[in-house]
Amino acid sequence: MISRKQHIPDIDFANFALGNIKNLFVQNKIYINEEYQRGDVWKQGQKVELIKSIFNSYSIGVLVLYINDKGQFEILDGQQRLLTIFKYVSDKIDLPEDVTKYSELEENDKIFLNGYSVYYLKLKSHNPETKEEDIVQTFLRLQEGSPLNKAEKINAYRGTFKDVFLQERISQPMFTLMQGDKRFRLRLLSAELLLLELESDFKNKIFPSIDLPTFKVVINKYRSKISDIKVKFFRGNLDYIYESMNMMLTALTPRDLIPLYLLISYLRKHRADNSNLKNELSVFIENILQELNSFVITDTKPPKGMPANRFKTLMEYKTQARGATTSESIKYRFDFFLSEFEKQHKIILKDTKRLHDKEQKRILYLRQKxxxxxxxxxxxxxxxxxxHHVLAHKDxxxxxxxxxxxxxxxxxxxxxxxxxSKENQNNNLKLF
Ligand SMILES: [Zn+2]
Structure with a gap:
């Protein structure tokens, strides 16, 4: 007989009486897992429509609830509906005149409403080891065809990769300064930069694509571990962006953040002397952003003072960058940023040969008698x-x-x- 691992949770069809829903919330029997959910995002009109549907005995669809370790109902699908019902029976929704507050309903109406059946699929996992994955997979399957975006899908996974990008999103001041986290946009950016850091071949300037299939592979690959050194380097790169841009971050778009990140990571890995990198970046970014933002992609003529050639180059960059997640587009943007940086600053690469060999030492020995x-x-x-390198290897x-x-x-x-190293520290202190 073929033994197969059970991946699909047990599914039961069940229902609550609407009148019990408030108690379930109050007794903490309903658990909203922030990782999967979008918060209370329904607009006023959507909430009122749901209440009206219930009064008219229309179906409000089937919820999907997962029984977690604590015996709570974890909401996989239907959070907005359950929250709306809970708020309505708690008198916490602003209602238009044609809808009566719950506390002011006539007795018959209240009995009808309390008896209304809210149906749900009850999921229970067999296998404690694959439980997390069961939830994620079931959740994602439920969302097929519905407008769950890439950021939300990536966010529904668990594991070390997610822990790291989420931690940076929360604690890195760079993200705090960037605008708008609608539907996890900034989490996605953090995840994209982490993926690029881990999977790029900086030496040969080859970059991965940042589409969903790539994410799935990478999330799995780094499910249980990412080395501390890599996490620290990733953080260091983000610190560079924050410290060299500061308030300019409020105007930075993902289009330009990605090549900027790659430029910084590349320079820190391969350039010999980065002692003035923060200042160099400050000036570089300010100039390039100013140019890029001086016209829009639909313009046919350069803005005043910009040569036609320059306009063409910048327009090509903007076009290449538009919403693209392919490795070609990312390489194009990186190459562009690197060549722009090179116009202002000399890039001497670190010598790949780190140590003197025996023969070289012998020559030095003889020379010094x-x-x-x-x-x-x-x-x-x-x-x-x-x-000893008189001119330091790292320089x-x-x-x-x-x-x-x-x-x-x-x-x-x-x-x-x-x-x-002590002298260098003292010299650095003197600069401030
Ligand atoms: Zn000596």
């Missing part, structure tokens, strides 16, 4: 000898350029590095 340039004592080349010092290298005792090298 065996003397350590830190303590002026003899080095025993058989057991010791550490080569673009080339390992193969022996005119900028010296040989030291291992211990003297460590001492020297400590002194340099």
């Amino acid at each position: 065996g003397i350590c340039l830190e303590c002026n004592k003899i080095i025993d080349f058989r057991i010791d000898g550490s080569a 673009g010092g080339k390992t193969d350029d022996l005119t900028k290298a010296v040989l030291l005792h291992e211990k003297c090298h460590q001492k020297l590095e400590k002194r340099i």
Whole structure:
């Protein structure tokens, strides 16, 4: 016999009497999981229509409720309807004149209303291990064909990937300054940037698409873990955006945020000297945003003072960026931002060769006649000898350029590095 894992929860068809719904809320038997739901978003008119439907004995559709660990009804579908009923029987909805308040209903009407049947599908999971997934999958299936957007779908998943992008959305001041979080727009942005950080090949400038199928794969891949180093780097990039833009963030669109993020991540990974990156970014972003926002995509002529060539370039960028989630569009935008940045700032890449090899050390040893340039004592080349980049490797010092290298005792090298790092700190302090 074939044994199959049960993935679909048990489903029962059941109903409440409307008169019991208030008690269920009051007794905390109904649980609204914020992760799946959109809050109380129905407009006044929609609420009134629902109440009228009930009075006219029309169906209000079938709710979908999931029985969770605590025996509560977790709402998968029907939150707006249940909330509206709860508010109506609690006299908490502003009503037009033709609808009577619940507390002022005549006795017969109240009995009729309290007896109205609200039908629901009752879901219960068999398998404690796949329970979370059952809920998500069932929820997503229920939403097929209904206008649940990409952000809301991604948000319905659980796991480490979601924990990280949600945490940044909540705690990163950059997102607080950006406008409008309707339907999880900012959560989506946070998720997109995280996906790009984790899945891009920055060295070869190859980027993933940020469509739903890609998200599904990545959410699964990082279901249980993302390394601390990667999370920290991701945060660091967002800090750069926040600190170099600040109030300008209120005017930043997702179109430009994505290439900006990629530019910063790329520079931090591969550029030799980023000691002035925040200031460089401030000026760069202000200029490019000003240009990009000086005309709209339907304009046929450049704004005053903009050369026709420049107009064409910027228009091409805007066109490429419009709502696109393909890896080609993302690469186009990144390349554009990088080339614009390069017009203003020299980008010297870090030397990929980090350490001096034995042969290079031997050359240095002979050149220095065996003397350590830190303590002026003899080095025993058989057991010791550490080569120091006079121009630091992280600042673009080339390992193969022996005119900028010296040989030291291992211990003297460590001492020297400590002194340099202290001096750098002091110099940085002096700037402020
Ligand atoms: Zn020494």
